[in-house]
Amino acid sequence: MELHQLRCFIVVAQELHFGHAAQQMNMLPSALGRYIKLLEEELGTRLLSRSTRNVSLTPHGKIFLEEAQRIVTLSDELLERFQNISRINAGRLRIGAIDSAAVGLIPHILHIFCDNNPGIEIQIMEDKTTKLLPRLKSGRLDLIFIRPMEQMDESLETYFLFYEDIVLAVADTHKLATLKEIHIDNLLDVPLIVPERKIRPHSHDLTLKLFEHTTFKPRLIQMADEKQTIINMVAADLGAAIMPRWVSRMSIPHVKFIPLAKEYENIRKKLPIAAVWIKDSRDEARDKMLVILKNELAKIAEAY
Structure with missing residues (x-):
C-alpha cells in the first residue's frame, strides 16, 4: 500500500466520480480504476460500490477513508516540517x-x-x-x-x-630525550600517562597496542584525560605519553617529542x-x- 494509492482513493471518495477524480489526479480514469482495484485486493475488502451511474463508499470504505486521510495528512505535515528544517539549515x-x-x-x-x-x-x-x-x-x-x-x-x-602519526612526549630532562627515535624496549620501566579507556578508547588502546608483543608490561598511570593536561604532566616529568604528532604543535616548554621507529608504523591505524x-x-x-x-x-x- 502506497501513499499515492491512498491519495487516489481519497479523491475518488470525495468526488464519487472516476472521471472527475481522474482529472484532479491528472490520470486516465482507467488507470485510476486500476489503482483502486489493486488497493482493494491488497486490503482484501471492497471500498467502493460501483454501478453504471453511481459510485458510493462501502461501510469499510467509510472507515478506511478516515484512516487514509489521517495518514496522508501526517505524511504531508512531516514532509513540510523537514522541508522547513532544510530551508532553515541552508x-x-x-x-x-x-x-x-x-x-x-x-x-x-x-x-x-x-x-x-x-x-x-x-x-x-x-x-x-x-x-x-x-x-x-x-x-x-x-x-x-x-x-x-x-x-x-x-x-x-x-x-x-x-x-595520524604518533610520537612519544617526554620531559626535556628525561633519559630518553636525547634519542632520535623510540623503540618499545626503551620504555621498560618508564611510567606512561594514559587517559581512561571509556573516555578516550583510541588513545588508551594505542599505548597498549605498542606492547602487544613485548616480554614486559607497560607501567600505566591514569592521571588525566585531556591532552593539554597530559602534556603538562609530561613537562613536570611525572611520566611519558604516547600521543598524536599534532600535539607537538602545542607551545609547551620543557617537552620533547620523539617519533616512533619506522617498524611501528602499523600502530598508526589505531588513530x-x-x-x-x-x-x-x-x-x-x-x-x-x-x-x-x-x-x-x-x-x-x-x-x-
Missing part, C-alpha cells in the same frame, strides 16, 4: 570535531569554504567522539570529524580521511580520522564542505 553548517581535527583539518578547509560561501554561518563544536555521534544522529550537528568505530551505525555515512554524516540526507552546505575536504585531503594528511 544558510548554516554545524560541525563537530575531535581535538585532532579541530587543530589542523578544520581551519584548513574552513578558510577555503568561507571564502567561497560568505553567506553561510558556521558553528563548530569540539568534543570527544562519544559525545559527537549522538549529537549528529539527533540532528544537532550536520557533519562531524571523529575517530570511527569498528562497527558504525548503518544510518551514517563514513568517509575515511587518514591515520584514524573520518568524516561522518547522516546517510541519504540532503544538505547543500555540508556537501560543499565535503567537496573542499576531498580536494584538499592530500595536503591536510601531510600535516598529520
